[in-house]
Amino acid sequence: MPEIILSINAGSSSVKISVYKTPEDTSSLVPVQLAEATVEGLTAPPAKLKYERGDEKIKGKELENVKSQEDGFRYILDHLTNDKGLPELNKKEDIHFTCHRVVHGGDYPRSQVIDKETYFHIEELSDLAPLHNAPALTIVRAVADILPHARNIAYFDSAFHTTLPDYICTYPIDQEIAQKNKLRKYGFHGISYSFIANAVSTYLRKPADQLNIIALHLGSGASACCVKGGKSFDTSMGLTPLAGLPGATRSGSIDPSLMFHYTHSAGKPSHRSSEKMHITQAEEILNKNSGWKSLTGTTDFGKISSSDRHEDRLAFNIFVDRILNYVGPYFTKLDGEVDALVFAGGIGEKGDKLRQAVVQGVRCLGFAIDEKKNGTAIEDVVTDISSGNAKYKTLVVQTDEQLEMARGVLADKDRFVGKK
Numbered sequence: 001m002p003e004i005i006l007s008i009n010a011g012s013s014s015v016k017i018s019v020y021k022t023p024e025d026t027s028s029l030v031p032v033q034l035a036e037a038t039v040e041g042l043t044a045p046p047a048k049l050k051y052e053r054g055d056e057k058i059k060g061k062e063l064e065n066v067k068s069q070e071d072g073f074r075y076i077l078d079h080l081t082n083d084k085g086l087p088e089l090n091k092k093e094d095i096h097f098t099c100h101r102v103v104h105g106g107d108y109p110r111s112q113v114i115d116k117e118t119y120f121h122i123e124e125l126s127d128l129a130p131l132h133n134a135p136a137l138t139i140v141r142a143v144a145d146i147l148p149h150a151r152n153i154a155y156f157d158s159a160f161h162t163t164l165p166d167y168i169c170t171y172p173i174d175q176e177i178a179q180k181n182k183l184r185k186y187g188f189h190g191i192s193y194s195f196i197a198n199a200v201s202t203y204l205r206k207p208a209d210q211l212n213i214i215a216l217h218l219g220s221g222a223s224a225c226c227v228k229g230g231k232s233f234d235t236s237m238g239l240t241p242l243a244g245l246p247g248a249t250r251s252g253s254i255d256p257s258l259m260f261h262y263t264h265s266a267g268k269p270s271h272r273s274s275e276k277m278h279i280t281q282a283e284e285i286l287n288k289n290s291g292w293k294s295l296t297g298t299t300d301f302g303k304i305s306s307s308d309r310h311e312d313r314l315a316f317n318i319f320v321d322r323i324l325n326y327v328g329p330y331f332t333k334l335d336g337e338v339d340a341l342v343f344a345g346g347i348g349e350k351g352d353k354l355r356q357a358v359v360q361g362v363r364c365l366g367f368a369i370d371e372k373k374n375g376t377a378i379e380d381v382v383t384d385i386s387s388g389n390a391k392y393k394t395l396v397v398q399t400d401e402q403l404e405m406a407r408g409v410l411a412d413k414d415r416f417v418g419k420k
């Protein structure tokens with residue numbers, strides 16, 4: 001009997017849920033997708049529903065009462081169980097596995113069944129991913145409440161980066177304090193980078209362990225990753241997802257002293273602090289009230305890209321500049337042995353103007369794109385947008401964190417069975 005897998009990706013501005021059934025052929029590691037639902041725009045209300053099941057499509061349905069990732073999850077679950085065209089999922093009891101994208105997994109090198117111990121450990125890490133871990137846990141709790149028979153598995157964004165060399169993940173600070181408080185570069189978007197590395201290796205017919213790419217996951221949160229021999233060698237996010245590139249509401253890297261000049265109450269608890277999550281005003285400002293929202297008033301990078309307003313141009317140019325701060329250095333870290341520059345994430349997949357500007361900025365390295373290919377809507381999992389005279393490839397990958405997690409369920413089922 002096929003089993004149903006619900007794969008849940010709580011991002012900072014969206015909740016994406018894909019429904020799969022296990023394949024008839026039990027030796028296959030390819031889950032069969034039945035439906036995909038997204039609630040997006042949580043940082044630019046009203047949130048909107050996108051739904052796809054076969055030919056059935058809903059796009060842009062406004063959801064007045066959906067304000068958080070948990071609301072999004074509950075809405076989607078009702079939508080799925082009420083969809084008559086999805087007989088495999090008529091009732092909540094039909095769901096066997098729920099996969100949860102958890103951004104900060106600390107030292108966990110791979111996925112974990114969420115038992116009490118893992119739950120509390122993830123909760124402890126909430127302070128280090130204030131836009132992510134706590135919302136993901138609200139969904140874990142909702143699943144425990146509504147789907148008590150389902151097996152909950154956490155997939156960590158940080159796990160892909162456990163291969164970072166020590167001199168890359170170590171901050172040059174007092175090492176006793178660093179070790180005691182686990183202060184190091186963790187890196188995030190790893191489920192996406194794992195999907196990207198697999199997809200590009202298949203597309204280029206190159207074994208995954210020989211693949212060198214510079215990957216850019218550009219969504220509400222944005223990061224860069226230098227993949228060397230199929231493994232994460234460097235990445236732009238750090239101890240928390242705040243470091244590196246700016247995002248929808250995040251500043252990205254700034255001079256660490258800036259906050260002490262911004263406000264005298266930087267170290268005081270933010271009003272959002274709770275018993276479960278401690279967050280200072282500094283963290284609140286830099287995570288929630290900065291980035292595109294603070295510069296332009298919107299978190300929609302599509303709007304920013306197509307506008308001529310000064311503040312939108314400024315935001316666009318800042319993003320291009322900060323991305324270029326990583327592409328050149330990663331190119332040298334790979335010693336010029338680069339299989340491709342890869343764009344992914346909502347902005348990477350849809351932002352043709354941004355791709356054009358970034359590639360223009362690294363043209364001296366031998367990257368060039370074909371304007372027509374770049375301007376055409378991306379439909380395949382991997383699309384080559386390089387021009388004929390490019391020395392290095394530029395690819396766009398439609399990343400799929402939900403599929404990466406569901407594949408993990410099939411690959412690791414034996415490890416999960418019996419544990420709950």
Ligand SMILES: Nc1ncnc2c1ncn2[C@@H]1O[C@H](COP(=O)(O)OP(=O)(O)O)[C@@H](O)[C@H]1O
Nearest residue numbers: 011013014219220221300301302346347350351
């Ligand atoms: N046409 C577009 N051009 C550029 N960016 C876009 C376009 N459409 C949507 N986006 C951006 O994609 C972002 C969402 O990316 P996504 O990876 O789905 O987000 P999340 O980080 O929540 O998973 C939105 O913030 C929006 O700014």
Ligand SMILES: CC(=O)OP(=O)(O)O
Nearest residue numbers: 011012188220221241
């Ligand atoms: C890690 C992170 O920033 O994730 P997202 O882009 O989904 O917010």
Ligand SMILES: [Mg+2]
Nearest residue numbers: 011012219220
């Ligand atoms: Mg995302």
